Amino acid sequence: MILDQRVFSSLDQSESGTFNYVEPDRFRSLDKIVGSDQTIIARGSGLSYIAASFGESTISVGMKFFNKILAFDGQTITVQAGATVWEVQKFLLNHGKTLPVQPGYPRISIGGCIACNVHGKNQYVEGLFCDWVTELWIQSSEGAQINTKKGEFMFDCTSGGFGLTGVIICASIHVHDLKGTSIIEEHIPTANLVETVDILFENSEKKDLLYSWNNLSKPGLNYGAGFVIAGSYSKEILPIHNEKCYPLIGEPNKYKWSLINSLSIPFINKIYQRINARKKNLHRSIYEYSYPAANQGFYFDLFGRQGFFEIQALIPRANWALYASRLEVLQQSYGQKIALASIKLFKGTRNKLHFSGDGISIAIDLSRSKNSLAFAKKLDEINSEMGAISCIHKDSRLDLQTVRDQYGKGYFEFKDELKSLNLKGKYKSQLATRLDLI
Amino acid sequence: MKCLVVGASAGLGLYITRQLAELGHEVFACSSDQRDLDALKISIELETNANISILSIDLANLNILKLYEKVKSTLGCIDALFIIAGFSDLQDSGQLNTNIADKIRRINFESPTSIINQFLQDIKSTSGQIIIAGSVASIRPRGGNTLYGSCKSGLEFYGLGIQHYLQRHSKASVTIYRLGYMKTNMTFGQKLLFPAADPNRIATTIIKNLNRKSGVIYAPSWWKAISLVVNSIPQFIFNKLNF
Numbered sequence: 001m002i003l004d005q006r007v008f009s010s011l012d013q014s015e016s017g018t019f020n021y022v023e024p025d026r027f028r029s030l031d032k033i034v035g036s037d038q039t040i041i042a043r044g045s046g047l048s049y050i051a052a053s054f055g056e057s058t059i060s061v062g063m064k065f066f067n068k069i070l071a072f073d074g075q076t077i078t079v080q081a082g083a084t085v086w087e088v089q090k091f092l093l094n095h096g097k098t099l100p101v102q103p104g105y106p107r108i109s110i111g112g113c114i115a116c117n118v119h120g121k122n123q124y125v126e127g128l129f130c131d132w133v134t135e136l137w138i139q140s141s142e143g144a145q146i147n148t149k150k151g152e153f154m155f156d157c158t159s160g161g162f163g164l165t166g167v168i169i170c171a172s173i174h175v176h177d178l179k180g181t182s183i184i185e186e187h188i189p190t191a192n193l194v195e196t197v198d199i200l201f202e203n204s205e206k207k208d209l210l211y212s213w214n215n216l217s218k219p220g221l222n223y224g225a226g227f228v229i230a231g232s233y234s235k236e237i238l239p240i241h242n243e244k245c246y247p248l249i250g251e252p253n254k255y256k257w258s259l260i261n262s263l264s265i266p267f268i269n270k271i272y273q274r275i276n277a278r279k280k281n282l283h284r285s286i287y288e289y290s291y292p293a294a295n296q297g298f299y300f301d302l303f304g305r306q307g308f309f310e311i312q313a314l315i316p317r318a319n320w321a322l323y324a325s326r327l328e329v330l331q332q333s334y335g336q337k338i339a340l341a342s343i344k345l346f347k348g349t350r351n352k353l354h355f356s357g358d359g360i361s362i363a364i365d366l367s368r369s370k371n372s373l374a375f376a377k378k379l380d381e382i383n384s385e386m387g388a389i390s391c392i393h394k395d396s397r398l399d400l401q402t403v404r405d406q407y408g409k410g411y412f413e414f415k416d417e418l419k420s421l422n423l424k425g426k427y428k429s430q431l432a433t434r435l436d437l438i
Numbered sequence: 439m440k441c442l443v444v445g446a447s448a449g450l451g452l453y454i455t456r457q458l459a460e461l462g463h464e465v466f467a468c469s470s471d472q473r474d475l476d477a478l479k480i481s482i483e484l485e486t487n488a489n490i491s492i493l494s495i496d497l498a499n500l501n502i503l504k505l506y507e508k509v510k511s512t513l514g515c516i517d518a519l520f521i522i523a524g525f526s527d528l529q530d531s532g533q534l535n536t537n538i539a540d541k542i543r544r545i546n547f548e549s550p551t552s553i554i555n556q557f558l559q560d561i562k563s564t565s566g567q568i569i570i571a572g573s574v575a576s577i578r579p580r581g582g583n584t585l586y587g588s589c590k591s592g593l594e595f596y597g598l599g600i601q602h603y604l605q606r607h608s609k610a611s612v613t614i615y616r617l618g619y620m621k622t623n624m625t626f627g628q629k630l631l632f633p634a635a636d637p638n639r640i641a642t643t644i645i646k647n648l649n650r651k652s653g654v655i656y657a658p659s660w661w662k663a664i665s666l667v668v669n670s671i672p673q674f675i676f677n678k679l680n681f
Binding site for chain 2: 023
């Protein structure tokens, strides 16, 4: 087996290094790798915020050549795990269908979506990615494919299992009818975080696209003001003429310096808010509204090599007002500037280490520094106290204790499940090591 | 056009198969692993309106008559034969393990010549084309990739001989591509002297040249300049080079 040495980095630049990598382009090669006695982890697009697809003494198995669509009957699509969401979506659009849940960047792999059980832009209505997956095929070390259906033990372990149960070969996903061929978007100004959530709830059953942008660049007057982005499907056909995508790569940032820092953050946020807060009647193509990060991927590069981190927390609704004020106080005490903040409504039940449940999801991005790390650590404590969970697949800093505190029995349930599969540490990543899952 | 692609499930062969299907040609695709072929067939048929036929064959142990009968019963006389499959091994330098040596010979020379020989009459009758994936390894004999290079060189020699024959008997043609490094499993993980090309782009070049060009073509074309340089090195200097 020929290994290559590749430099990988988590998207937030917190973890990087040179790792062993293979890229099978046929089943025979995949059989060899999975059947060997080497520790491996599947790697889709390699764009995870965290080190989910590489690790010490682990061979990353690139799945990009396993990207074929294998079946489609109008209701369900079966596709290999290395295909990207856009590759699948493009096919579906030609048949008047759509994936029910999509992450905001088009080149994320289907396998990655399953491994992290990602959410889209309106989780309250759409649910999570794996809610719509009906069947999985996982490569076994004996060379066969394990077929597992929703509700079965292996399926449940693998959904949101961070690739630690095996290499997903393909998945069957239930698709939805396309309700429109474009979206009409409006921005509803909000005065603060509490009002933002009220407006989100008012629109939760009416809108197809719903999330917010909030200015948390500094505490004080108008803290948390911003706008809710609400969209509805339209029958107007907008050509998908722009499939351009800023190329994110899972490697160390080529730009050394950070342009997003404590000086620029308030300025950038103010301008952004001023330009966007009251926009109405914006016509977005399916590509544009499905993948808001497609053309804005340069945002991640602007953090430079020091990188950033994203804390996304799911807070019970009853605690939201208190949480918002505690966040402001904390930010004030640390003098911390928050580069980006976005809120979404969530609905569902807690499940092992999935980012799921009922409540308010707030995602904040911070430029990495000693101060911001200290601020984040304090915020972890607040999150734990207020019954919130932090999104594991977004935040490289989350330590074992915090995850245990927040996820409670969910953590141990998942760990026990992995143990019961008796995989003998075959699948491992930096994430698994950090969270002591293997 | 009715096309037989040998080595269709990965790398250059996969892209050629896909592009031929997208252009509306009838394609019969062969490779060694049925799983790869099944996935290829379904995905192409779903994404285009093509109808692909497939057959799993092992070039290291080829049943040529079975292949011929299957293709003939499915497509009839073919118009184009693509010999794309290849196999190399990093140990191919000087003395080789016997099994690996046999495999290199069979996959890169014996089976391809056997296939060309079997389908020659059909190609002749349809004034069709034979497209052979050669290699820049045949530019000049060297210590690295010794057996692979000589097999590709032999295949090229055979192809040119067939071309000479065909030109006196029909309008059929033979095109041999001396392929440079491509981003496929053959070059994966290796430190290459020159950049590796995108096999999808090479496939596009090959398809574009159908019915237009014959003879030996370098792909990418800049390998011709490298070939001239390599061939101009005096042997006593070449003997001292390690590659």
